[in-house]
Amino acid sequence: MYIKSASMTKFGTSLKSAHELAYEAVVSALQKAEMKIKEIDLIVSGYIDFTRTGERNRHFSAMLSSMLKTNVPIICTPNACCSGGVALFTANKIGNNADRGIAVNDNVADKMVSEKNKCSDVNNILVVGAEKLTSTSNAAITDEILMGADMIWEQSEGLIFPAQNALLAQQHMLKYGTTQEDLALIALKNHNNANLNPNARFFEKKLNKDDFKSDAKNPMIASPLKLLDCSVNVDGAAAAILTNDKTDIEIIGSAFATDALPLFERESLTNFKATRIAAEKAYNEAGITSAEVNFAELHDAFTITELVSYEDLGFCAEGKGGEFIRSSAANLYGKLPINTSGGLKAKGHPLSATGVSQIVEIVEQFREEAGINNMRNIQNFSDNKMKYAIAQNIGGAGGSVTVHVLKNNKK
Known part of the structure; x- marks a missing residue:
């Protein structure tokens, strides 16, 4: 796949929640790409689900859906500190599969044509990672990270x-x-x-x-x-838009x-x-x-x-x-x-x-x-x-x- 755009918030201490930071990074990435959220076919998030307190943590994908005004699939890939990389890996694999043509025989012209497979509706994928680590006690964050x-x-x-x-x-x-x-x-x-x-x-x-x-x-x-x-440990978010359109x-x-x-x-x-x-x-x-x-x-x-x-x-x-x-x-x-x-x-x-x-x-x-x-x-x-x-x-x-x-x- 190709990279359409990528953006991030400033890393440090923020008053914003994790999903608000994610929203900031996503909006910036969309603006850089000159795209609307409706052009995104799939979202892959690496959010780790810290503290598990409330719907914003337990159901991060639904929170993103609400904030971004989208109903596309949102896949979460928690994998400790590697969650962002795994989100990118997952998005790339899905996108490459969507772009892979299937060769079929054309009985009329007797030539090979290319036909998209079942994932062909996935062209633009948004990858996002966000965490809020500074507002919780050091002991609580340490316990979570140690998992x-x-x-x-x-x-x-x-x-x-x-x-x-x-x-x-x-x-x-x-x-x-x-x-x-x-x-x-x-x-x-x-x-x-x-x-x-x-x-x-x-x-x-x-x-x-x-x-x-x-x-x-x-x-x-x-x-x-x-x-x-x-x-x-800091608060922050980053987002990247992957696409099958050449960049x-x-x-x-x-x-x-x-x-x-x-x-x-x-x-x-x-x-x-x-x-x-x-x-x-x-x-x-x-x-x-x-x-x-x-x-x-x-x-x-x-x-x-x-x-x-x-x-x-x-x-x-x-x-x-x-x-x-x-x-x-x-x-x-x-x-x-x-x-x-x-x-x-x-x-x-x-x-x-x-x-x-x-x-x-x-x-x-x-x-x-x-x-x-x-x-x-x-x-x-x-x-x-x-x-x-x-x-x-x-x-x-x-x-x-x-x-x-x-x-x-x-x-």
Whole structure:
């Protein structure tokens, strides 16, 4: 399928509810596409259904129906932090199926013609993710988020998400010599990028190396991960309109893979198998290799997650993630800019909106709408250097992963 438009709200603290934030993002996406809601044939939402208090949470699809004045099917795809990516994957699969012609024999002309299959009434699909995380108590939100990990064997022993990712970091450091300073470089890079992104939580809030060295500003959370190694909960929404009508941006690879929930069932604690599987499938479907990717939006819920993803996605060899970030390759001025938006780390992580917001950043970069963060301005990127981008969205500690490859068809 193709991307018609993509839009998002500012990530941060908002007085609006989740469905109001979703409405804001959807209206903006429709306006950018110069479309009316009646032109949308299907909606796929990644909303996670937090707190389950009232109809706005339990029946989010009906709330969207009421606000958008539409009666089309609304499919929800809750999949922890990967909900937005799964929504995009689902929409793309449905849309591709609708566009696939069936060859039949024409008895009159004795030639082959193309006939739409039963899903042919689906041409434009709206994908939306939205979350409200700041108005509920930290304890309540933590309880809800922890449902994305094993609650019986691991959380009972204190192995919550920061601790899980700390184990990943410890193992990577032990096996490959990765350092705490390597992780700090990732955080600093993403904060520098978010500082230039008006939609980011840390817009115009630049940090420096001294902030990372300060125990007061950057206390230890779960060794070796410090506060600035962890992403922040925010309110926000993002929306994208997919279409079978050709546009300048095409989804040429889309994959979704899963893995065991508890870490003790994993084959390795230094990589995410689901990312590797999804990446291989997405690259094969797209007909490209990792070497052809020009920039990427990765799931950096923790800095170690981004570092490991460099390796899992084939941007560097296994165990070389530390060298990759030290080389400045992932910086805004590097050969493969990573998380130009600021990533989850500094743009913010409103869960189901995260995966969709990655698409927003890629679309804005391709269409030169990313403002002062635009890589064509920063690096004088040619069309060849703005051809392929990927978005990687992770649920839990690698239990579900989507990888999407987008192509810029602009000549």
